[in-house]
Amino acid sequence: MKLPWFIFALLLAMCGAVGGVLLTKEPSQGPINAGHGLPHPTIKSMQIGGDSAVRYAPIRISVWVFAVGMVFFFTALLRLASQKGETVNRLRWPLAIGCVAYLTTVIGMLISYEHYITDPDPRLRWGFPIPSAWMLFAVWPTPLLFVILYVATFSRWTFRPEDERAFERILAERASAVNETANQAEGAN
Amino acid sequence: MDGRQAVILSCVAAYMVMCIAVGLWAMRRTKSSKDFFVAGRSLGVMVAGLAVFSSQLSGFGFVGGPGLVYRMGMSSFWLIVCASIGHCLTFYLVAKRLRLISELRETVSLPDAVAARYKSETSRFLTSIAILMGVLGYLATQILAMATVLRDIVPRIAWVDGINDHLFTMAKWGADTFHLPIVVEESGLEIYVVIACAVLVFYCVTGGIIASVYTDLVQGAVMVVAAVLVFAAAIYAATDNLPGRGFSAMSTVMLADDREAISPWGTLGAMGCLSWLFVFAMGAMGQPHVISKMMMYKNVRDARSILVVSLTGFTLAALLWIGIGLVMRALVLGGAHPELDSADSAAASFLQNYTHPLLAGIVFAGLFAAIMSTADGFLNIGAAAVVHDIPKALSGKSLKRELFWARTATVVIAVAAALIALYSGEKLVALLGAFGWGTFAAALVPAIAIGLNWKRATARAVNVTILVSLSISIGLKFAPNFWPGFAIPWGIDGGAIALLVSLTLFFGISLCSKPPKIDPDIEAVMDL
Numbered sequence: 001m002k003l004p005w006f007i008f009a010l011l012l013a014m015c016g017a018v019g020g021v022l023l024t025k026e027p028s029q030g031p032i033n034a035g036h037g038l039p040h041p042t043i044k045s046m047q048i049g050g051d052s053a054v055r056y057a058p059i060r061i062s063v064w065v066f067a068v069g070m071v072f073f074f075t076a077l078l079r080l081a082s083q084k085g086e087t088v089n090r091l092r093w094p095l096a097i098g099c100v101a102y103l104t105t106v107i108g109m110l111i112s113y114e115h116y117i118t119d120p121d122p123r124l125r126w127g128f129p130i131p132s133a134w135m136l137f138a139v140w141p142t143p144l145l146f147v148i149l150y151v152a153t154f155s156r157w158t159f160r161p162e163d164e165r166a167f168e169r170i171l172a173e174r175a176s177a178v179n180e181t182a183n184q185a186e187g188a189n
Numbered sequence: 190m191d192g193r194q195a196v197i198l199s200c201v202a203a204y205m206v207m208c209i210a211v212g213l214w215a216m217r218r219t220k221s222s223k224d225f226f227v228a229g230r231s232l233g234v235m236v237a238g239l240a241v242f243s244s245q246l247s248g249f250g251f252v253g254g255p256g257l258v259y260r261m262g263m264s265s266f267w268l269i270v271c272a273s274i275g276h277c278l279t280f281y282l283v284a285k286r287l288r289l290i291s292e293l294r295e296t297v298s299l300p301d302a303v304a305a306r307y308k309s310e311t312s313r314f315l316t317s318i319a320i321l322m323g324v325l326g327y328l329a330t331q332i333l334a335m336a337t338v339l340r341d342i343v344p345r346i347a348w349v350d351g352i353n354d355h356l357f358t359m360a361k362w363g364a365d366t367f368h369l370p371i372v373v374e375e376s377g378l379e380i381y382v383v384i385a386c387a388v389l390v391f392y393c394v395t396g397g398i399i400a401s402v403y404t405d406l407v408q409g410a411v412m413v414v415a416a417v418l419v420f421a422a423a424i425y426a427a428t429d430n431l432p433g434r435g436f437s438a439m440s441t442v443m444l445a446d447d448r449e450a451i452s453p454w455g456t457l458g459a460m461g462c463l464s465w466l467f468v469f470a471m472g473a474m475g476q477p478h479v480i481s482k483m484m485m486y487k488n489v490r491d492a493r494s495i496l497v498v499s500l501t502g503f504t505l506a507a508l509l510w511i512g513i514g515l516v517m518r519a520l521v522l523g524g525a526h527p528e529l530d531s532a533d534s535a536a537a538s539f540l541q542n543y544t545h546p547l548l549a550g551i552v553f554a555g556l557f558a559a560i561m562s563t564a565d566g567f568l569n570i571g572a573a574a575v576v577h578d579i580p581k582a583l584s585g586k587s588l589k590r591e592l593f594w595a596r597t598a599t600v601v602i603a604v605a606a607a608l609i610a611l612y613s614g615e616k617l618v619a620l621l622g623a624f625g626w627g628t629f630a631a632a633l634v635p636a637i638a639i640g641l642n643w644k645r646a647t648a649r650a651v652n653v654t655i656l657v658s659l660s661i662s663i664g665l666k667f668a669p670n671f672w673p674g675f676a677i678p679w680g681i682d683g684g685a686i687a688l689l690v691s692l693t694l695f696f697g698i699s700l701c702s703k704p705p706k707i708d709p710d711i712e713a714v715m716d717l
Binding site: 033081117158171 | 259281289437521677680
């Protein structure tokens with residue numbers, strides 16, 4: 001499947017996930033929809049999340065589809081950007097490895113969250129509950145792999161010396177075309 | 190005025206004097222509209238890197254951000270977590286190609302680049318209109334934020350109140366005499382709006398984008414220093430006032446109260462947080478005040494270093510957001526601090542009670558830096574839309590004496606935004622407020638970020654997605670007026686819905702259309 005069609009399919013899957021959630025009835029607590037926060041019982045300026053299982057179970061599949069689809073979508077865009085004409089994209093394997101790493105951290109966070117909501121005595125890791133530690137110390141920094149890739153391969157792939165020379169040629173051709181048009185206009189006058 | 194207030198005021202005053210000085214210095218370097226709008230494409234790595242990150246982190250990051258963590262727990266962390274992948278997307282998709290097209294076609298604005306890529310004046314016009322509407326909305330809220338903070342830190346003096354009353358009377362007279370459709374109510378903010386706008390307009394008019402990016406350099410540095418110091422103070426405050434140490438102490442208190450608040454989804458829930466990740470990671474590529482900086486750096490090869498500088502700066506500055514929000518929630522829940530009146534006072538309350546006055550002064554200067562660095566970028570792209578893009582889309586050429594008109598437009602836009610902020614009434618502010626991050630993202634990401642990397646993208650797809658995304662954003666904003674109690678279920682962000690729909694339409698329409706004809710030079714650049 002060609003990359004733009006793959007991206008389009010991912011977008012349709014993500015639309016499906018969001019549509020599925022929008023059609024799912026939010027659990028309620030009296031008049032309040034309890035799927036995205038409730039007023040804190042004693043502190044007016046705060047909210048609480050409430051019952052984890054009640055608000056997560058109805059949308060579990062959509063959450064997985066949207067989260068996984070989003071990781072593929074981001075990486076597919078990075079691949080789209082690193083293509084050069086019709087030549088083989090040399091970054092495709094490094095980007096694929098980055099995608100797997102990013103996906104692993106997101107899945108790790110989702111699985112640990114599902115354990116967390118049923119765990120009667122959740123433990124802390126590096127100062128946070130384990131799923132939050134996944135988010136802060138894995139999901140957040142993992143895209144640095146793509147940063148390292150960009151920095152390390154910039155002059156070998158993203159903008160090579162031959163690209164720079166090609167750009168100078170394009171600039172020169174453009175300048176001469178603009179001059180020619182200006183001269184013709186002057187001649188006509 | 191007590192000693193603490195004097196220190197804070199001195200820091201803010203020193204910062205404003207610095208902005209004026211930079212404006213005067215930059216005036217000598219601004220000789221053409223190219224200097225005014227794209228800094229002559231001469232920015233170095235540090236200036237461009239800090240300008241990119243400080244434009245992204247507006248006053249919201251210093252006030253609203255900590256307030257969100259206080260109110261919703263970990264949910265708003267996603268607005269920060271998204272930055273790592275968001276920066277990657279921005280630099281991979283936009284930095285190189287926008288910079289190359291800018292040099293090739295001598296573009297001075299994003300609509301210029303859109304017109305060059307799609308050969309469509311309609312696309313240029315629609316992009317300009319989306320930008321201009323967003324500029325007025327964003328500027329109005331930034332000016333209002335600056336004025337409100339100024340009013341809170343400046344002591345009440347009789348003659349200042351007197352000037353304020355005169356300004357209010359003049360506005361009322363103007364509204365009555367000219368039958369203006371505005372709501373003139375006593376806000377007590379007039380004099381502070383005048384002061385804030387005067388400084389902002391002075392350095393933007395004199396020095397254009399050069400003043401803007403060099404003040405961004407200082408503003409970015411102030412934000413980073415302030416954030417790192419505040420983060421350390423937050424950990425110290427938690428250790429000092431709660432059982433346990435640092436983050437473990439905060440987590441333990443929050444876990445005992447509500448385990449969802451300290452989970453990765455916070456109180457907002459999974460889909461709400463994922464929609465934030467989507468719209469804020471992707472949205473960075475559609476923020477005109479941010480990506481227009483990609484046209485300004487000196488050498489294409491600098492893009493890799495600019496990415497590192499910008500991401501590092503943003504991550505360090507975001508520590509303030511995390512630190513204050515978490516510690517204030519934990520301190521209040523743990524009974525170590527009285528309940529706050531509103532979530533937005535979390536930052537002010539922390540600075541008041543747990544930091545040295547000098548640090549509080551630096552943070553307030555940082556707050557002004559954050560607000561002004563965003564506002565000056567908007568003023569510049571707004572001026573470009575008015576004097577360059579819209580005339581070019583309508584008549585095929587931009588105005589004569591463009592630099593003069595750019596300076597004039599800067600003043601007019603700032604005054605218009607100030608008047609909107611003060612007197613437009615809630616509905617117009619709400620409408621313009623809808624043109625926030627998500628709206629820019631939905632309207633501009635497909636056209637710019639995708640279109641510069643995909644030759645099949647068509648002008649028709651651009652025009653349809655801009656119109657549809659604006660309609661969805663406005664529709665979702667006004668839905669509660671027609672459908673009382675309307676809210677998007679499960680906390681899903683409206684901007685994320687608009688962005689998802691616009692991206693799907695963009696790919697769908699382009700894939701179903703004939704491949705467009707692209708100018709050979711643009712096509713050649715897209716192959717590099």
